Structure formats: C-alpha cells, structure tokens
Amino acid sequence: MKSILLHVDGDQAFEARMQVALDLARAGNGHITCLQAVSYEVFAPGDFYGNAMAAAMPRIKEAAAELRAKIEEDLSNEDVSWEWRFQYGMAETRLLEQSALHDIILVGPNDIGEEASRSPSSMVGELAIKSPAPVMVVPGDVKRLDVNAPALVAWNGSAEACVALRASVPLLAHSSQVFLATVSEPGEQQRFEFPVSEAAMYLDRHGISAEVVELPRGKASIADTLLSAAEMRECGVMVMGAYGHSRLAEMLMGGVTRRILTNPKLPVLLAH
Structure with missing residues (x-):
C-alpha cells in the first residue's frame, strides 16, 4: 500500500500503529501522511461564554506541538517517506476528508481518552462505514506488522x-x-x-x-x-x-x- 494515512494522537496505542505504518511503508515503498487533528470543541459544563475553552486551548496547542516534535524526531531516523499535516477539528472528520486519496487509514482501537472503556471506538465505526479507504485498527500491544505472516x-x-x-x-x-x-x-x-x-x-x-x-x-x-x-x-x-x-x-x-x-x-x- 503506497499511501498510508496515520492518525496521530498521544494515546496508548499510537506507538503500535506508527510501527505498523512504518512496516507497511517499507513493504510497499509507500508514503506515510501523519495527520494530527486538534479539536477546538473543548466542552466544559456551564462554560456558556467559552472561558474554559479559551483557557485550555494554549495548553492543548502546546501539548500538540510537543507531541509533533517528538514524533518528527523519531521519523527523521527512519528510512521511509513521510509528511506532517496539522489541522484543527475532530479527528474523524479530518481523517475522512483526507481518506479519498489514501490506500489505508491506521487508527487505534479506542476513542481518545477512552482507553479503559470496553466499548468499541465510535470513530472507528464512522470511518469504517464512511471512508472510501479501508481502516486498519491496531491494538496497543502490537510490536510490528510482519507483512509476510499468514x-x-x-x-x-x-x-x-x-x-x-x-x-x-x-x-x-x-x-x-x-x-x-x-x-x-x-x-x-x-x-x-x-x-x-x-x-x-x-x-x-x-x-x-x-x-x-x-x-x-x-x-x-x-x-x-x-x-x-x-x-x-x-x-x-x-x-x-x-x-x-x-x-x-x-x-x-x-x-x-x-x-x-x-x-x-x-x-x-x-x-x-
């Protein structure tokens, strides 16, 4: 698969799916698009005037920048083609927008912040039904993807x-x-x-x-x-x-x- 869309977030399963993206790219001489979406729809009960959202956004942006710097440093040492796309908005919306010209979307098994939940990811469901590209769900304990395995x-x-x-x-x-x-x-x-x-x-x-x-x-x-x-x-x-x-x-x-x-x-x- 040549065009790989990787969902970037600081969840527990990210390292696993980044490794799978690298394995897929190496196997097919492919290209990884790292998509980092930061939602500005921070909701706080009773925050009718958006004060909590305004206070939270600088820290959210700072955390996103720190994550990007770490991942870009890691990717700079890898032998694959990649690019970074940063967008504001809900991750599933931005992934869907980019999916039409990608061969596969890589996501984790849980919604962000719901790692302890026993329910399947609602984002995965939306992507699987609406995306023109297939979706690969990568559990957090996966070490690598052996493309030659059965x-x-x-x-x-x-x-x-x-x-x-x-x-x-x-x-x-x-x-x-x-x-x-x-x-x-x-x-x-x-x-x-x-x-x-x-x-x-x-x-x-x-x-x-x-x-x-x-x-x-x-x-x-x-x-x-x-x-x-x-x-x-x-x-x-x-x-x-x-x-x-x-x-x-x-x-x-x-x-x-x-x-x-x-x-x-x-x-x-x-x-x-």
Missing part, C-alpha cells in the same frame, strides 16, 4: 466482505499464506450471495493462493471463533467486512464487528 480473511459472503477483500489485495499479496475462513452455523440458512469459492477465485486472479477453512462455531461467539483461528494459525492480520448488519443493530444486539473491535487481538483491516 493472514485470515473472515468470509460471510456479504457485500461488505467483498469490499474488504478487494481493498486488502495489496496486503494479502505479501502474505505467506491466506486463509479464507467461514464459520459454520448448522440450521442457519445462507442469506448471502457470494460463496467462499468465488472469493478464492478472485484472489487467484491476482496471483494469491488461498486456503478455504470452515470453522465449527461450537459454543463460542463467531468473533471469538475467528480470533482463535487467527491466533492458532499465527496470522499477522485479519481482514473483514464491517457492520454487515446496520451499525445500530450491532450496537443493540452485539455483532461480529462490534465484538472484535471491543478487544482486538491483532491488527484488523475493515471495509464497508
């Missing part, structure tokens, strides 16, 4: 899975082995139109050989079944379609996307 594609035959598969081809081309994984659920009628055999043929046309794996669900959730399968096969990344049901339905009932994003165990590439 990859697991979660396949349910949906249009969203097809979009994710197409978007991941440049990444899958590096993988030593690609698993197209389906989760069998006895008694449930198949309601999607794209069988896994068509996904395998699509990859084959791109010179990528894939092994079809049917995973018995058992008592575990589909999300846990997929994560366990990826771990057993020592996969470096998982690819999946995002929010095959409506996002509201997944929030209310709990869906595969939501469950995986709640506690991802490896980098997850999403597309909708």
Whole structure:
C-alpha cells in the first residue's frame, strides 16, 4: 500500500500503529501522511461564554506541538517517506476528508481518552462505514506488522466482505499464506450471495493462493471463533467486512464487528 494515512494522537496505542505504518511503508515503498487533528470543541459544563475553552486551548496547542516534535524526531531516523499535516477539528472528520486519496487509514482501537472503556471506538465505526479507504485498527500491544505472516480473511459472503477483500489485495499479496475462513452455523440458512469459492477465485486472479477453512462455531461467539483461528494459525492480520448488519443493530444486539473491535487481538483491516 503506497499511501498510508496515520492518525496521530498521544494515546496508548499510537506507538503500535506508527510501527505498523512504518512496516507497511517499507513493504510497499509507500508514503506515510501523519495527520494530527486538534479539536477546538473543548466542552466544559456551564462554560456558556467559552472561558474554559479559551483557557485550555494554549495548553492543548502546546501539548500538540510537543507531541509533533517528538514524533518528527523519531521519523527523521527512519528510512521511509513521510509528511506532517496539522489541522484543527475532530479527528474523524479530518481523517475522512483526507481518506479519498489514501490506500489505508491506521487508527487505534479506542476513542481518545477512552482507553479503559470496553466499548468499541465510535470513530472507528464512522470511518469504517464512511471512508472510501479501508481502516486498519491496531491494538496497543502490537510490536510490528510482519507483512509476510499468514493472514485470515473472515468470509460471510456479504457485500461488505467483498469490499474488504478487494481493498486488502495489496496486503494479502505479501502474505505467506491466506486463509479464507467461514464459520459454520448448522440450521442457519445462507442469506448471502457470494460463496467462499468465488472469493478464492478472485484472489487467484491476482496471483494469491488461498486456503478455504470452515470453522465449527461450537459454543463460542463467531468473533471469538475467528480470533482463535487467527491466533492458532499465527496470522499477522485479519481482514473483514464491517457492520454487515446496520451499525445500530450491532450496537443493540452485539455483532461480529462490534465484538472484535471491543478487544482486538491483532491488527484488523475493515471495509464497508
């Protein structure tokens, strides 16, 4: 992937996703765009005249400048092409604006300031649904992305899975082995139109050989079944379609996307 959009913030997962950005750039001779968005929408209860916001902004700007200086110093020692873009506004809005001419967006698993939360990132959900580029969610404990490691594609035959598969081809081309994984659920009628055999043929046309794996669900959730399968096969990344049901339905009932994003165990590439 040649054009990599990296979300810059001082959260706990930033070092992990910066390393993944570097690994992707080296693998594809790519370019990293570091996007730092600082929101001026600082809200304080009862601050009707904006006094708290005015008082907070100088420190917010100072912290952003300090973070930028540190990261730029680190990047100056790396052998990749990169640039810095600083913008005011909400991060998800600025990332969406820049996504049209990027091949992938790298973000963390949690909303800023919500690292202790067990809920999936609302920003990731917005980006996955609205961005024309796929989104890779990088957990904070990831040390590096071995692009040559096996990859697991979660396949349910949906249009969203097809979009994710197409978007991941440049990444899958590096993988030593690609698993197209389906989760069998006895008694449930198949309601999607794209069988896994068509996904395998699509990859084959791109010179990528894939092994079809049917995973018995058992008592575990589909999300846990997929994560366990990826771990057993020592996969470096998982690819999946995002929010095959409506996002509201997944929030209310709990869906595969939501469950995986709640506690991802490896980098997850999403597309909708």
